[in-house]
Amino acid sequence: MAGFRSLAYQVRDAGNDRALRRHSLRRCLERFAPYGHRATWWHLCDRHGIGPDDRGADPLRLVAALEELEDARAVWLEYERHFAERRRREKHDGLRRPDWAWSGEAAVVRCADPDVRPEGALGEVLRRLVKALESEPGTACPVCGDQELRWNAPAGPGHWVGPVCAGCGIVVPRPALADSA
Numbered sequence: 001m002a003g004f005r006s007l008a009y010q011v012r013d014a015g016n017d018r019a020l021r022r023h024s025l026r027r028c029l030e031r032f033a034p035y036g037h038r039a040t041w042w043h044l045c046d047r048h049g050i051g052p053d054d055r056g057a058d059p060l061r062l063v064a065a066l067e068e069l070e071d072a073r074a075v076w077l078e079y080e081r082h083f084a085e086r087r088r089r090e091k092h093d094g095l096r097r098p099d100w101a102w103s104g105e106a107a108v109v110r111c112a113d114p115d116v117r118p119e120g121a122l123g124e125v126l127r128r129l130v131k132a133l134e135s136e137p138g139t140a141c142p143v144c145g146d147q148e149l150r151w152n153a154p155a156g157p158g159h160w161v162g163p164v165c166a167g168c169g170i171v172v173p174r175p176a177l178a179d180s181a
Contacts, residue, residue: 118168
């Protein structure tokens, strides 16, 4: 099974045909898809002018989409590294239950509806989220600042439950919100 970097290499490899390069980009989302697979794919397609079903997409657009995904992944890997260091210190000091931990899934800021996603580059969205997770909990969405949050009810398997931002559509991580929110 190919890893993220190997798949990224395939996207960049000019010797590969367009369909393989596109497929490799889609497979990168199996390793890291901040909004969830479909929402992240649609985000990249919208931002970089790629037809979601276009098997012959322009390689330059595919590489631009990959670079945006790589930037976001770098932001998140750095956050994970700092989180792991902090948890080691906390465990050493006797704190055995973290306030919040990422579950290891490909999605880190799940979108409740793939059609409703935050504005801007993935890396910038994750930088805002990381900043919120590393500071005191607030009462607004850490990504867009919208105050209107609604609790979505479970609608079956694969449905994400939690406070959903009316502005950008993310399921807001509970540690980013104060109890009053």
